Amino acid sequence: DAEITQSPRHKITETGRQVTLACHQTWNHNNMFWYRQDLGHGLRLIHYSYGVQDTNKGEVSDGYSVSRSNTEDLPLTLESAASSQTSVYFCASSPTGLVDEQYFGPGTRLTVT
């Protein structure tokens, strides 16, 4: 069965360190997204990609970067982790078509100390 996975599921890191969160999907979806979810804010879009070599900034992209070298993967990098980036991160993918429903990965809980 097609799926979307994230790793690690939990991560504790120190302020200033670079961190990369992995996202892998086997849906063969062109569209991939990274969100963070915090109490009181709901889901906020960080970056998204419509296909290989395409990346775009979302509403809260400062301090984050992504790259898309193949269809299956969209890793999210925190260049210099800050305590404000402590959050739960969700990766999602969606097909290109009339209905663009998103499928979410299980999430990564990141704590920056």
Add this chain to the structure above:
Amino acid sequence: QKEVEQNSGPLSVPEGAIASLNCTYSDRGSQSFFWYRQYSGKSPELIMFIYSNGDKEDGRFTAQLNKASQYVSLLIRDSQPSDSATYLCAASGGSYIPTFGRGTSLIVHP
């Protein structure tokens, strides 16, 4: 700015009752609408989508769309304690980037 508004709740209903969850959206260009269920500590899970005016039924769930009123609802019949979760409404306008509401917390008590 595109917005999707939901009452945060909690909405509390007795087991076996109908739970009615509602949302409104601001972008008249929205074409597809989604309901996700999110259990505490878990990721959002797609329950239903709808893109035509009217009702769409899937088991105990019915999604309703009224584009003229910019209103989407989700009815859950015969509510069960296992339905207790946060329900997210989302609207998408063709850019493949949906706008999510902040969710309504549903509690089904025995």
